[in-house]
Amino acid sequence: MELEKRHTLIKEWLAVIKDFIIKELNKERIIERKSHWNDLVTDVDILIENYLIKQIEIHFPGELILGEETADTRIAMNQINIEEERLWIIDPLDGTLNFITSQKDYAVLIAYYEKGIGQAGYIMDMNSYDVYHAFHNQGVYKNDQTFQLKNSDAQLYEGFVAFNSKVVYLERYEKIRQIGKKCLGVRGTGSAGLEAVNLLNQYTVAYLSSSLMPWDIGAATILLEEAGLKSSDFEGRDLKLTGSSSVIYAYPSSFNEIHHHLKNEKNEQ
Amino acid sequence: MELEKRHTLIKEWLAVIKDFIIKELNKERIIERKSHWNDLVTDVDILIENYLIKQIEIHFPGELILGEETADTRIAMNQINIEEERLWIIDPLDGTLNFITSQKDYAVLIAYYEKGIGQAGYIMDMNSYDVYHAFHNQGVYKNDQTFQLKNSDAQLYEGFVAFNSKVVYLERYEKIRQIGKKCLGVRGTGSAGLEAVNLLNQYTVAYLSSSLMPWDIGAATILLEEAGLKSSDFEGRDLKLTGSSSVIYAYPSSFNEIHHHLKNEKNEQ
Known part of the structure; x- marks a missing residue:
């Protein structure tokens, strides 16, 4: 099954990224400014994004990639209709400022869309290293086990x-x-x-x-x-x-x- | 040294409280409303406060205690001049709502004042179980090791x-x-x-x-x-x-x- 192949690969990528981040903790960081004085990026963000892009290009050549640090400008400029494409959306470190200040409360995010419909979404919580994922119409999983909400609704x-x-x-x-x-x-x-x-x-x-x-x-x-x-x-x-x-x-x-x-x-x- | 005796006891109390809380995690809680609909207290708050009060009464009879759940109304009503007293200030669970919802981001707080001057303060961070303490004019300690700020100032x-x-x-x-x-x-x-x-x-x-x-x-x-x-x-x-x-x-x-x-x-x- 095509989505299962993606799932197996994404889990491998996340395991590599987890080990990489753990090794990089407590080291001096290269921090660069992006658009604003408080819009920062580290060498870790960039290395993870480059790793993911390379993996996607090897295994799924030709598919579009929208990443925080290297966003495809054709997508940003609306020159590509993403509603017609196979599209990866990745955030190598969501919560970069937290990563810089406390090394707590950040996550790795990977999503895969087909024709505008989310097929697979992954969040790796870097406090606990738990990986949450969901496939379209197939429910939510935590560390590959079925995940149930405590209550389906809340006021x-x-x-x-x-x-x-x-x-x-x-x-x-x-x-x-x-x-x-x-x-x-x-x-x-x-x-x-x-x-x-x-x-x-x-x-x-x-x-x-x-x-x-x-x-x-x-x-x-x-x-x-x-x-x-x-x-x-x-x-x-x-x-x-x-x-x-x-x-x-x-x-x-x-x-x-x-x-x-x-x-x-x-x-x- | 008098403060050292208090320090030894408080560390023992915090170790008991830590073990108690860990055993109580993931159990059904008895939750009661205090002043407002979102001002809640659990059985765990009350059991810890009662434990601390008992310990203080055994080891330091006659000293005043100002605790979140059993605040001495004589203090609240200003019938006692705390500036002249030996005073314990305790919060058995600081962040009770967090304890109820996520069992993350709460702390145990103990302070000891003499004539209005803080002599000893303790915070046990229940995410990491790290204990931070300080004596008056003697600096800050984390798990009994000297603790230094990363930078002494920040804008x-x-x-x-x-x-x-x-x-x-x-x-x-x-x-x-x-x-x-x-x-x-x-x-x-x-x-x-x-x-x-x-x-x-x-x-x-x-x-x-x-x-x-x-x-x-x-x-x-x-x-x-x-x-x-x-x-x-x-x-x-x-x-x-x-x-x-x-x-x-x-x-x-x-x-x-x-x-x-x-x-x-x-x-x-």
Whole structure:
């Protein structure tokens, strides 16, 4: 089975990456600035991404690759219709700033899409080294064992909500922040991949981020939808595989509560 | 030496508590509501607090105890002048909601004050089981080894700032949240004790919380001041050992940046 072949390979790649990262811990890092003063990349991000690209090119020549550090500019420029392609979306280190500061709370993310439909998503949680994966219409697995949610649904008052940094400090997200009042408390790890893991384990009931790129959400969306959670942007639209998007991931009841709250915001304006 | 005797006992107590908590993990919990719907306490909090109170009463009869779950109402009602007393301040589980939801990101906190001056502070980080402690004017220790900060100072742009939930969602903290723009990113664990550990390890450069009780800050303040960090409430006043207080803990330069920002807030109003 074609997807099984990919699964076997991806597990091998993740094992190699895990060993590589563990060996690189506690070493001096080469850190470079990308677009902004706080948009940083390390030599570890780049080495992992190059490794994955090489493996994909060897085993699946001709398939498109959208990686955080080497994004195919033809995709970014919309010169390729990804809805017609076989597409890999990878984030070698999701939570690079966490990796730099604490070496905690980061993840490795790999996703594979066909004609715009997520076929396989992988998150390796680098705190625990647990690998979560999902195939389209085949449920969620943790370390290759069937994974069940604690509860298939949860309301806001039953758990924590996580926000990304910009939701916390930008004035225009005032109404979104007030969702924090309706839940047990507000959290934030700085890694969208780990936020997906926290949702799967029901450590949180919702995650809201003002701006995420395809490599932040490619794997998470497959895993969370396969687990029965809901996803959209702040306006309720489906998440896109290109460009930057706001993101809501939540348990169904919390998702409805959040959109009800956001709709009322518009009515009040 | 009197403080050494306390140190030996407290280490024994923490070892007992650690073993007890580990045995209690993954069991059904008895959870009770305290003041609000999201102010919860478990049987584990109460059993640990009762254990500590009993130990203190056996070894140090007559000394005052201010514990989260059984706070001496004479202290809360200001019928006792704690500035004249030998006072224990304990939080059996700091981060109870985290303990309930994820069994991650919580801590055990013990502090001992004489005449209002912190003599000994202990934080047991229950993610790693590391015990951080400090004696007055004798520096900080991690697992009984001398602990040095990575850098004795840090500016906001060099690290993360952590907020508590209310700072994130209450409108009146708009200006405080904007400090998030000046740093690497915003984080929040939901445990003031762990935020102190994150500061000691320079995973963050500042922590701001809208309202903390003496048992949240009793140990942290001793450890952080002993490490050379700064503390105050949002108005720049010294932290109090009674009642609820806003709290800023930060590296010296970040502390100055934050108070400069908050002062400008007042001028702009």
